Amino acid sequence: MSNSRILEISVGVFVALGIAALLVLAVNVSNVSGFSTGKQYTVIASFDNVSGLKERSAVTIAGVTVGRVSSIIVDPVTYEAVVRMTIDADFNEIPVDSSAGIYTSGLLGERYIGIGPGGAPDYLEEGSEIRLTQSSIVLEKLISQFLFSQSDADSDKEK
Amino acid sequence: MFDWFAKIGENTIDFFARFGREVMLFLQTVAGFVSLIVRPALVIQQLYSVGVRSMLIIIVSGFFVGMVLGLQGYNTLVDFGAEESLGVVVALSLVRELGPVVTALLYAGRAGSALTAEIGLMKATEQLSGLEMMAVNPVDRILAPRLLAGIISMPLLAAMFSAVGVMGGYLVGVDMLGVDTGAYWSQMQDKVDFDQDIVNGVIKSFAFGIVTTWIAVYEGYSCIPTSEGVSRATTRTVVYSALVVLGLDFILTALML
Numbered sequence: 001m002s003n004s005r006i007l008e009i010s011v012g013v014f015v016a017l018g019i020a021a022l023l024v025l026a027v028n029v030s031n032v033s034g035f036s037t038g039k040q041y042t043v044i045a046s047f048d049n050v051s052g053l054k055e056r057s058a059v060t061i062a063g064v065t066v067g068r069v070s071s072i073i074v075d076p077v078t079y080e081a082v083v084r085m086t087i088d089a090d091f092n093e094i095p096v097d098s099s100a101g102i103y104t105s106g107l108l109g110e111r112y113i114g115i116g117p118g119g120a121p122d123y124l125e126e127g128s129e130i131r132l133t134q135s136s137i138v139l140e141k142l143i144s145q146f147l148f149s150q151s152d153a154d155s156d157k158e159k
Numbered sequence: 160m161f162d163w164f165a166k167i168g169e170n171t172i173d174f175f176a177r178f179g180r181e182v183m184l185f186l187q188t189v190a191g192f193v194s195l196i197v198r199p200a201l202v203i204q205q206l207y208s209v210g211v212r213s214m215l216i217i218i219v220s221g222f223f224v225g226m227v228l229g230l231q232g233y234n235t236l237v238d239f240g241a242e243e244s245l246g247v248v249v250a251l252s253l254v255r256e257l258g259p260v261v262t263a264l265l266y267a268g269r270a271g272s273a274l275t276a277e278i279g280l281m282k283a284t285e286q287l288s289g290l291e292m293m294a295v296n297p298v299d300r301i302l303a304p305r306l307l308a309g310i311i312s313m314p315l316l317a318a319m320f321s322a323v324g325v326m327g328g329y330l331v332g333v334d335m336l337g338v339d340t341g342a343y344w345s346q347m348q349d350k351v352d353f354d355q356d357i358v359n360g361v362i363k364s365f366a367f368g369i370v371t372t373w374i375a376v377y378e379g380y381s382c383i384p385t386s387e388g389v390s391r392a393t394t395r396t397v398v399y400s401a402l403v404v405l406g407l408d409f410i411l412t413a414l415m416l
Binding site: 007008015017018022028029056 | 254351
């Protein structure tokens with residue numbers, strides 16, 4: 001084998017390895033959203049408060065991820081947060097009277113949307129809205145409510 | 160007293176002149192890429208000496224860096240009961256920071272210094288003037304293929320570094336310390352974003368490739384053509400590359416975060 005042939009082969013191996021490493025990073029290490037887009041449909045839901053929820057947060061049914069939050073905007077009239085989520089078309093039999101709530105995974109974990117299935121015979125489809133919603137719990141509000149109720153109870157006792 | 164002012168002025172003018180020369184030469188070299196279309200063999204030759212021969216050191220050090228990250232990350236995270244996030248820690252620090260930066264530093268030491276010494280010696284032995292005598296443009300013939308090879312090699316090397324590092328972190332975290340396999344990969348895939356993190360790292364390594372290779376090539380081309388001059392130029396290549404890479408890394412991170 002001539003010298004230049006070895007050279008070419010080793011350079012080819014080098015470039016191929018580099019590209020393979022990039023692919024490993026893309027597919028194995030990160031979640032390439034571009035590759036996994038099967039058929040999806042979009043539903044919306046309005047919440048009083050979505051604090052902590054972000055784009056790309058998970059949408060789950062019974063803890064299983066079925067979709068992702070695609071955008072969050074504020075309705076200029078009602079001042080509610082309108083969350084747009086894309087759900088995989090595999091899960092196309094979610095009843096229209098299902099409820100959506102914002103939960104936290106773990107005590108300090110990420111926020112996600114949990115969908116509680118209802119019982120209606122019709123299913124959610126592209127563009128439909130989930131009407132029953134439960135906002136995310138803001139920890140500070142909860143603590144302050146707790147503290148105030150405690151102090152009220154204390155002052156009641158004094159009377 | 161006036162001498163002193165004159166000296167400052169002279170140095171300032173010198174600095175800008177050198178800077179201007181460097182920018183001009185850089186543009187000429189980039190323009191020289193066009194002439195490489197008809198001579199790809201030149202680039203392949205350089206890809207071999209710059210890329211292929213740096214591969215071993217990059218892969219080995221990537222593996223060790225990943226293992227250290229796994230060990231350190233585990234010991235810190237286990238206090239919070241969050242050792243499942245080890246994959247995220249290892250992958251993000253490799254892909255975003257350590258991959259491009261450490262690769263660039265190693266590359267400057269391994270390939271950059273060799274480039275400078277090679278070109279410097281060509282200048283010292285008057286091979287560059289020889290080329291010019293034969294009406295061959297040394298910028299097109301010597302500088303352009305080396306710069307192009309460096310720019311191509313660096314992102315590939317950095318990607319290898321990161322990929323191998325993730326494996327190293329896996330070896331220590333999962334096989335030795337007992338983090339759950341599924342958690343290692345799934346948390347990593349959940350938190351590492353392709354557009355944000357990986358593309359970010361590739362852009363960084365691309366920029367470092369241009370900068371480190373250019374410093375090496377320029378220092379060699381502009382060195383004083385004596386053995387002492389070549390040795391000084393080689394030292395300068397490594398020092399400047401390290402400083403510029405670390406400084407540029409801060410700027411790029413701030414820009415892209």
